[in-house]
Amino acid sequence: MNDEDIKRISEKINQADAVIVTAANGFSISEGLNLFANDESFKGNFGDFQAKYGIQNIFQGMTSLYADLVDEWKFNSRMIEKYVIQYSGSPLMSGLKRILNQKNYFIITSNTEHHFHLAGFDPNKIFELEGNFAQMHCMTEKNPKFFSTIELAKAFEKDDIAGVSNEDLLPKCENDGSPMRLNISSEPSFIPNTSIRNHLTDFINENANKKMLVLEMGIGPRNQMIKGPMMSLVEQLPEMTYVSINKGELNIPDDIKSKSFGIDGDLTEAINKIATTMGEL
Secondary structure, eight states: OOHHHHHHHHHHHHHOSEEEEEEOHHHHHHTTOOTTOOSHHHHHHHHHHHHHHOOOSHHHHHHOOOSSHHHHHHHHHHHHIIIIITOOOOHHHHHHHHHHTTOOEEEEEOOOSOHHHHTTOOGGGEEETTEEEEEEEOSSSSSOOEEEOHHHHHHHHHHHHHTOOOGGGSOBOTTTOOBOEEEETTSTTOOOOHHHHHHHHHHHHHHTTSOEEEEEESOOTTOHHHHHHHHHHHHHOTTEEEEEEOSSOOOOOGGGGGGEEEEOSOHHHHHHHHHHHHHHO
């Protein structure tokens, strides 16, 4: 990355009437969480599950078939404890908050660790399109109810540390006693947040004729779930700008190249440089 690119992007964000932030796995990795890595962190936190079930990373742990629901919720609870309850922010998230200070924004993420909520962004402006660890639901009710997983995870972790296997902690639905499930897209019963999706549609429509900017962070070229629709939107709207920051995997098609900026480099470094430069303009 060079200083001229940082300055031009900072100017564009300063001038924008609205900013759509998009984030995927690269953002999580920059915060220290890699769902797909069989690294020392995974082995240290989930080595017993790896030994028992052969899982190679957190994502496999989220999608594995366990011997019983107690083991499943032990895994879920440890994951929630490590990456939701213990979350205290990151330099990357701090830089993003500086960028979005006083800006009209909306956040779209495929990450499920709930960090944008925990960092203090407006929950009505965060579309977690694949759900999040902090929410569970009853899958058998006609009108599904959603519940927090936080206290449940704390209780399971306490028993897990004590070596207790307590089936009484298993979350059950009041109407029929069926098990509750994490509300994440890897679960067949996943329920997307249509209310927030509608808020996003309204946000785009309200700003369609204004200077709108997409700030894409850590989304690889093969992940088109967010990238594809946003790039299409940039192509359609004459006042819209695209900024992509991703180490080693930039992908800006020719159709929007004249309206786009790309930074191939460290995400945390780039975001904090932009935040600092915006404050100096």
